[in-house]
Amino acid sequence: MDGASFLELSISIALGLSTVALVLVIYRIMRGPTLPDRVLALDMLVSVGIGYVAIIAIKTGYMLYLDIAISLGLVGFLATVAFARYILQRWQIKANQTDGEATK
Numbered sequence: 001m002d003g004a005s006f007l008e009l010s011i012s013i014a015l016g017l018s019t020v021a022l023v024l025v026i027y028r029i030m031r032g033p034t035l036p037d038r039v040l041a042l043d044m045l046v047s048v049g050i051g052y053v054a055i056i057a058i059k060t061g062y063m064l065y066l067d068i069a070i071s072l073g074l075v076g077f078l079a080t081v082a083f084a085r086y087i088l089q090r091w092q093i094k095a096n097q098t099d100g101e102a103t104k
């Protein structure tokens with residue numbers, strides 16, 4: 001087995017495993033049970049997308065795709081932080097409502 005055929009085999013295996021990971025992440029997004037689980041799954045979805053872009057960059061040899069993967073990582077990180085802040089505010093509102101009902 002020469003280097004080129006080994007690289008093709010590795011790329012095929014990586015794409016297959018990434019597809020399995022993508023299906024599992026989509027299942028977790030749909031199934032859920034809580035909002036933080038879904039946010040974590042969305043973050044994982046971004047990671048799997050970065051993996052796909054990196055694999056395609058290796059397969060095609062067009063390294064501009066790596067810049068796209070880095071940008072996707074930054075946007076995904078910011079989205080996760082925004083969702084976490086939303087969940088925190090939502091939790092604080094519920095806690096304040098519960099405290100207000102307890103003092104009545």
